[in-house]
Amino acid sequence: MQPRFDPQAADARWQAVWSEQRTFEADDTAPRPKTYILEMFPYPSGRIHMGHVRNYTMGDVIARVRRAQGFEVLHPMGWDAFGMPAENAAMERGVHPGNWTRANIAAMRGQLQRLGFALDWSRELATCEPDYYGHEQALFLDLLAAGLVYRKQSAVNWDPVDHTVLANEQVIDGKGWRSGAPVERRQLSQWFLKITDFADDLLAGLGTLDAWPDKVRLMQENWIGKSQGLRFTFQIADSERSFDVFTTRPDTLFGASFAAIAPDHPLARALAADNPALAAFNTECLATGTAAAAVETQEKMGFDTGLSVIHPLDASRRLPVFVANFVLMDYGTGAIFGCPAHDQRDLDFARKYQLPVPRVVAPAGETPDAIGDEAYTGPGVLINSGFLDGLDIDSGKRTVIARAEAGGWGDGTTVWRLRDWGVSRQRYWGTPIPIIHCEFCGAIPVPRADLPVILPDDVSFDVPGNPLDRHPTWANVDCPNCRRPARRETDTLDTFVNSSWYFIRFASAPLETPFDRRVASAWLPVAQYIGGVEHAILHLLYARFWTRALQRIGMIDVAEPFAGLFTQGMVTHETYRAVTGEWLDPQAVERDSGILLERATGLPVDVGRVEKMSKSKKNVVDPDAIIATYGADAVRWFMLSDSPPERDLAWSEAGIEGAWRFVQRVWRLAVPSDASGEDADLARALHRTIAALTADIDRLQFNKAVARLYELTSAVERAAPSATRSEAVRTLLQLAAPMLPHLAEEAWAALEQPGLIADARWPVADPRWLTDDSVTIALQINGRLKDTMVLPKGAARDVVEAAALANPKVQRALDGIAPRKVIVVPDRLVNLVA
RNA sequence: GCCCGCGUGGCGGAAUUGGUAGACGCAAGGGACUUAAAAUCCCUCAGAGGCAACUCUAUGCCGGUUCGAUUCCGGCCGCGGGCACCA
Numbered sequence: 001m002q003p004r005f006d007p008q009a010a011d012a013r014w015q016a017v018w019s020e021q022r023t024f025e026a027d028d029t030a031p032r033p034k035t036y037i038l039e040m041f042p043y044p045s046g047r048i049h050m051g052h053v054r055n056y057t058m059g060d061v062i063a064r065v066r067r068a069q070g071f072e073v074l075h076p077m078g079w080d081a082f083g084m085p086a087e088n089a090a091m092e093r094g095v096h097p098g099n100w101t102r103a104n105i106a107a108m109r110g111q112l113q114r115l116g117f118a119l120d121w122s123r124e125l126a127t128c129e130p131d132y133y134g135h136e137q138a139l140f141l142d143l144l145a146a147g148l149v150y151r152k153q154s155a156v157n158w159d160p161v162d163h164t165v166l167a168n169e170q171v172i173d174g175k176g177w178r179s180g181a182p183v184e185r186r187q188l189s190q191w192f193l194k195i196t197d198f199a200d201d202l203l204a205g206l207g208t209l210d211a212w213p214d215k216v217r218l219m220q221e222n223w224i225g226k227s228q229g230l231r232f233t234f235q236i237a238d239s240e241r242s243f244d245v246f247t248t249r250p251d252t253l254f255g256a257s258f259a260a261i262a263p264d265h266p267l268a269r270a271l272a273a274d275n276p277a278l279a280a281f282n283t284e285c286l287a288t289g290t291a292a293a294a295v296e297t298q299e300k301m302g303f304d305t306g307l308s309v310i311h312p313l314d315a316s317r318r319l320p321v322f323v324a325n326f327v328l329m330d331y332g333t334g335a336i337f338g339c340p341a342h343d344q345r346d347l348d349f350a351r352k353y354q355l356p357v358p359r360v361v362a363p364a365g366e367t368p369d370a371i372g373d374e375a376y377t378g379p380g381v382l383i384n385s386g387f388l389d390g391l392d393i394d395s396g397k398r399t400v401i402a403r404a405e406a407g408g409w410g411d412g413t414t415v416w417r418l419r420d421w422g423v424s425r426q427r428y429w430g431t432p433i434p435i436i437h438c439e440f441c442g443a444i445p446v447p448r449a450d451l452p453v454i455l456p457d458d459v460s461f462d463v464p465g466n467p468l469d470r471h472p473t474w475a476n477v478d479c480p481n482c483r484r485p486a487r488r489e490t491d492t493l494d495t496f497v498n499s500s501w502y503f504i505r506f507a508s509a510p511l512e513t514p515f516d517r518r519v520a521s522a523w524l525p526v527a528q529y530i531g532g533v534e535h536a537i538l539h540l541l542y543a544r545f546w547t548r549a550l551q552r553i554g555m556i557d558v559a560e561p562f563a564g565l566f567t568q569g570m571v572t573h574e575t576y577r578a579v580t581g582e583w584l585d586p587q588a589v590e591r592d593s594g595i596l597l598e599r600a601t602g603l604p605v606d607v608g609r610v611e612k613m614s615k616s617k618k619n620v621v622d623p624d625a626i627i628a629t630y631g632a633d634a635v636r637w638f639m640l641s642d643s644p645p646e647r648d649l650a651w652s653e654a655g656i657e658g659a660w661r662f663v664q665r666v667w668r669l670a671v672p673s674d675a676s677g678e679d680a681d682l683a684r685a686l687h688r689t690i691a692a693l694t695a696d697i698d699r700l701q702f703n704k705a706v707a708r709l710y711e712l713t714s715a716v717e718r719a720a721p722s723a724t725r726s727e728a729v730r731t732l733l734q735l736a737a738p739m740l741p742h743l744a745e746e747a748w749a750a751l752e753q754p755g756l757i758a759d760a761r762w763p764v765a766d767p768r769w770l771t772d773d774s775v776t777i778a779l780q781i782n783g784r785l786k787d788t789m790v791l792p793k794g795a796a797r798d799v800v801e802a803a804a805l806a807n808p809k810v811q812r813a814l815d816g817i818a819p820r821k822v823i824v825v826p827d828r829l830v831n832l833v834a
Numbered sequence: 835g836c837c838c839g840c841g842u843g844g845c846g847g848a849a850u851u852g853g854u855a856g857a858c859g860c861a862a863g864g865g866a867c868u869u870a871a872a873a874u875c876c877c878u879c880a881g882a883g884g885c886a887a888c889u890c891u892a893u894g895c896c897g898g899u900u901c902g903a904u905u906c907c908g909g910c911c912g913c914g915g916g917c918a919c920c921a
Contacts (some may be wrong), residue, residue, distance in 0.1 A: 003873095004873090084918060214839095215838065215839070215915080215916085216840085218837075218838060218916085219837095219915095219917085222837070222838095222916075222917060223916090223917080225917090225920070227920070227921085229921085230848065246920095247921060248920090249921080255895080260921095300919080324919095325919085326919040326921095327919085327921080328919075328920070328921090331920050331921075332920075332921060333921095335921090336919085336921045338921090339921090343918055343921070344835090344919095345921080346921085415920085415921090416919060417917095515841065523869035533915085533916095536916080537916085547860085568873055594901095621850070641846085641858090641859065641860095642846045642847065642860080643846060643847075644846095644847075647840095647846095647847095649846085650845090650846070652845095652846090652860080654860055654861070655859085655860065657848085657860095658835095658859065658860060659859095661873095661874095662859090664873090664874095665874095668874090675854095698875095698878085703846090703848090703858085703859095704848075704857095704858085706858075706859080707847090707848075707857065707859070708857095708858080709858095710857095710858050710859070711857080711858065714858095763853070776854080777854090778853070779854090780852040780853085780854080780901085780902075782901075782902085783853090783900095783901065783902040783903095784902090785854050788854065808838090821901060822901090823901050823902080825853060827853090828853055829853055829902090831853080831901050831902060833901050833902095
């Protein structure tokens with residue numbers, strides 16, 4: 001028995017044993033109930049960071065506990081390996097994206113393995129390998145065949161220097177994030193996935209996800225953005241032409257004072273053809289990026305087309321038609337009717353162009369004021385609205401929709417904020433879109449037999465733009481249809497496509513097909529998915545869509561991929577600044593009698609805010625160095641301690657040292673003993689800990705589970721040797737094993753227990769020890785605590801009351817005055833109202 | 835602007851459906867062991883008053899409901915997040 005637990009030796013030893021025994025490999029055919037625990041797979045950036053360690057430690061605890069509880073657990077790991085950073089590395093350092101990515105994967109795999117995670121490495125995958133993305137190409141063609149993929153012209157953010165499309169997130173203040181060049185809006189042919197086909201399903205499905213955070217469900221709900229209202233046609237006066245508008249407030253139609261269309265509305269473009277002033281206005285509106293935050297302060301601008309439309313409810317009324325900068329082509333129909341009295345934007349516009357502001361809604365029972373600078377959007381009753389007068393807003397909406405439908409000039413309809421998912425990227429390091437463009441046959445799918453379409457290796461990054469596009473031969477193929485020379489699609493798929501089905505491939509990875517329906521469906525949905533809240537919308541919505549799409553075409557039996565979701569907080573660290581104002585590395589700082597000094601200069605250090613670890617603030621702590629010093633278990637323990645998992649965790653040197661001390665404390669308990677006899681107090685503490693800790697982990701409240709293990713450890717340390725104590729030590733090790741797996745195995749072996757502790761069944765609390773025959777009852781006077789007393793559990797009210805009144809402290813406080821009222825809460829408290 | 839969430843000791847945080855506020859950890863202070871250090875162990879630790887028994891004040895602020903409020907309601911203040919000319 002060594003006096004100290006030595007993680008440097010133990011970690012590697014047990015990791016080797018688990019690997020040799022294939023302890024954590026999932027068996028598709030096991031008779032046990034299956035469960036699937038998954039953490040969001042990492043991008044192979046080069047090194048694991050503390051956020052990964054926290055994320056994967058949480059998942060690991062769940063996976064290990066479920067396994068001990070008798071589940072067949074699938075807990076895999078892989079690499080989200082396509083994406084921009086690899087191309088940036090290629091451009092900056094001349095390395096091939098594939099080599100860079102694969103080297104990073106190798107390094108990070110080693111780091112994860114040193115943390116001792118209970119992962120099934122036999123199922124490891126990397127999305128950048130043809131044996132993954134080739135199947136993705138097959139799925140893309142399946143969705144295409146099912147009519148869920150289409151191609152259309154679409155406006156994109158185009159960086160004129162880097163010759164590439166930028167995602168909205170990569171446009172900062174209207175400029176490309178790399179080049180700094182003003183971004184242009186360009187029309188390009190792009191592939192789209194019909195996520196809007198599933199808008200209703202995705203929204204309704206949120207209601208079934210009761211093990212998701214409310215916050216995430218709400219964010220998705222808002223993102224999908226369902227609006228119900230009326231779509232109707234404005235007939236242009238003295239013309240054959242017309243255009244459609246959408247409104248959520250058909251009740252206010254009598255309050256209309258103008259109509260407005262987007263600068264890129266087909267009508268606006270047509271009018272601009274022979275109106276240079278309008279053409280200039282349209283160009284000016286479109287030049288201002290929509291991504292800019294300046295939108296808020298941007299002034300409403302309009303251009304009077306001189307046209308007017310006929311009011312649909314009163315053919316004698318005419319409304320002027322403007323082209324307006326605040327009307328967006330890609331929402332609704334790209335045209336509106338303006339009701340200034342009850343919409344703030346319309347009011348701002350009307351005031352600027354001196355349009356009438358007729359009020360049509362008034363609060364019930366009030367004489368309406370004239371509208372000033374603020375539109376009235378509250379509840380009320382319709383006025384100045386002919387046949388609608390006196391109706392409330394909801395009845396008004398229904399009445400107008402019914403009349404529009406009866407009259408054939410409009411329909412009640414639903415409009416979504418959600419747009420179809422554009423998946424084309426003008427990049428090299430992604431899944432090639434398996435399409436061949438033929439001058440004669442159009443866009444033709446690559447024949448299945450020719451999949452995968454493999455990325456060429458011989459590409460150069462010395463000039464900006466897409467290397468696939470300028471590759472001398474790769475794109476040259478014959479049309480599968482007519483055999484004439486044709487050209488491959490050189491765009492690749494958005495990396496979010498890669499992460500939309502990787503969890504299915506983990507569950508089933510046959511050679512020839514993307515997955516086996518029955519095998520995959522047996523594991524899915526993921527019981528517990530864990531990752532950062534930054535993926536609350538995009539990744540989680542895309543994965544939900546992709547799964548539903550596969551279900552619709554009969555490839556899988558589940559609609560929702562993730563039954564349980566947990567979003568963990570970030571790992572933060574204090575920031576340090578030298579007197580010169582430069583950020584300082586934690587390693588460059590030393591503590592001298594409570595004061596922080598810069599190591600190099602001995603000058604005092606300014607301690608800044610606790611912030612997310614980032615290179616720019618130099619407050620990053622590298623997990624590798626910490627593991628080398630303290631071992632995997634101390635790091636894991638620290639990651640679970642103190643902070644609730646959904647909140648941020650502040651890394652500190654003192655914290656990791658505390659974790660290290662605890663690891664050693666538990667180790668010192670692992671001494672074989674043949675003591676006999678029962679210790680009832682310890683047994684009670686032990687079984688309560690089993691019950692409470694198991695419940696804590698079920699709720700992912702790891703910080704509470706940690707606190708309970710501290711308490712149990714103290715209780716065991718204090719207890720005299722007994723059979724109960726020996727049992728308590730073994731059970732303590734089992735309870736701690738999911739968090740401290742290496743220490744637990746080492747101690748289990750030291751206690752000469754058979755087999756691996758990883759294979760031991762999870763302890764079950766004996767109900768005998770969970771009930772008490774006596775309870776502590778609080779004694780209050782006017783709600784203030786005076787004393788407590790111990791009584792048999794379930795004592796009758798009058799007995800409790802009598803005992804309370806007999807209590808000396810109560811008697812002294814009452815000073816002979818009889819209480820006016822006595823409140824007895826059985827087994828809890830007595831409150832005397834004096 | 836709209837929609838969410840959160841404010842508890844020096845710090846991270848505990849506290850079943852309203853029922854003994856501050857579990858557990860960190861930091862700090864004191865002590866034991868040691869030639870010394872490391873390691874370990876013990877004690878104190880919300881604030882104020884008091885020799886003490888004890889008393890008072892405390893869960894962002896102001897009110898309300900209640901025998902009793904960290905918990906429920908209303909109004910403020912502060913912090914964080916999401917969305918944003920969405921018709």
